[in-house]
Amino acid sequence: MLLKQDTKTAQSALANYCRTGILNDIPGVEDHRVHHYRRLVFNIIDDSLASAYPLTRNLLSVAEWDELVNEFFSSHPCQSPQVWTMPKEFYEYLIEVNHPLLTKYPFLQELLWMEWLEIEIYMMEDQKVNYQGSDISGIGKLVINPEHRLITLNYPVHLKQASQILPDDRGNYYLIMHREPVSGKVHFTDLSPFFTRMIEHLNSQTYRVDELIEMTARDFGMNVEKMVYENSLRFIENALNSKLILGFTN
């Protein structure tokens, strides 16, 4: 290391001030100006987090949000060199320290998770997959859009405004989020357990429409009656339209 300890100490003191707002003596620093560094650095963190978690920002009081951002930035050493992925560390930090706000708002962890996943899906690298838009053969197998995340939730953070979610809302919810290939927009679809199982099957391999419906029905101990078949077909048609299912392969 070519750097002297004094130089390292001065750099560390400035960086620490930017993270915590606590100014210790830094040789040569002009006290009436150094606060701009704290302000500029903190604004970047605050803006990035507010932009990544608008629903959480809206749920928390101003004081709760400010304290949380301040606590995160001063306690957690941000690891990502890419500022757009830093908000994921914020979500992970709250879980790691079992933050009291997660107890105050029992659905907060899932709300943060959903908000982060929207960014992750929107930004993720393109996943190549081969498919045809229509099933000319009539025996084509369904190809699911790989740019999706299927998640199970205990609270309806995707269905209700966060401030309206009550303890009684606790239950089992299934959400799939996928990126529409042309616009790049992220779509949110609330799923029944039956269609969730269908998606799980398609995630493991491709299936023909009739195979998929029959197999899913069997999982639930059901016969493929007319209504089950028609509802399933409607779901698959909608999924094809929204590009949750991209098309077919042989």
Place this chain on the structure above:
Amino acid sequence: MVGIGFRRDFAGEFLESGKLTPDFIEVAPENWIGIGGYWMKEFRKALEKYPLFTHGLSLSIGSPDELDFGFLGKIKSFLDETGAQIYSEHLSFAKCDNAHLYDLLPIPFTEDAVRHVSQRIKTVQEFLERRLTIEIVSYYTPVAAEMKEIDFVNAILEEADCDLLLDVNNVYVNSFNHHYDARKFISQLPMNRVKYIHMAGHQQVSEDLIIDTHGQPIIDPVYELFEFTMKRLGRDVPVLLERDFNIPELEELQQEINMLREIKTRSLVKEHAYVA
């Protein structure tokens, strides 16, 4: 060549409207590495039309921490895949004590920092197999300084044998904030190392302090300093208009690009006439 920072705020209109006609675009690799979807499509469209210059944010060349070779590997791939013509970075630090800060902090102007930073620039150049173009940053307070800024910068350029990104606005901002003569400062820089110029606006926040915001139009004294710089250079180098916040109508940005082209042409023509 006069380029523009390619920003998501105006990417769509820029690519579709033809209202803005730069000669190249510049991006921060950190904002484009590992992404896909809509923005990657827009970026690819831009790459089909314009040469790419890059200006990194997180290398943290002045950090006491170890260099992040995993990150550098991603930078290298990005530069290769996009055919980037220049990789520039800041003479500052953005990471310390294993924590990223996502902003540019001033390195102490000391002899040991010169050796430390120079060694790291050499390492980066070897790793990337290309020259690094390093930018003099604006700063609002010195930190543990033992030497003058100009001596610090020149010593690093010499010892690291790297190129210089001369941000004319930064020199103006620093000369105002730290009370020195901007023209004298530029005159003391090794002009043969200047490979790239940045121009931008700033905001005066108090009687004696300017913050380098990139959120306002370029002011006349900075244009004048640019003209002085171009005359001193006596050769063409790429110039970038930076505008990161408070984005105006594209026509306004085009006017600034036109002004930069005009000044550059005027300065070089006069220089050539004088030489002849």
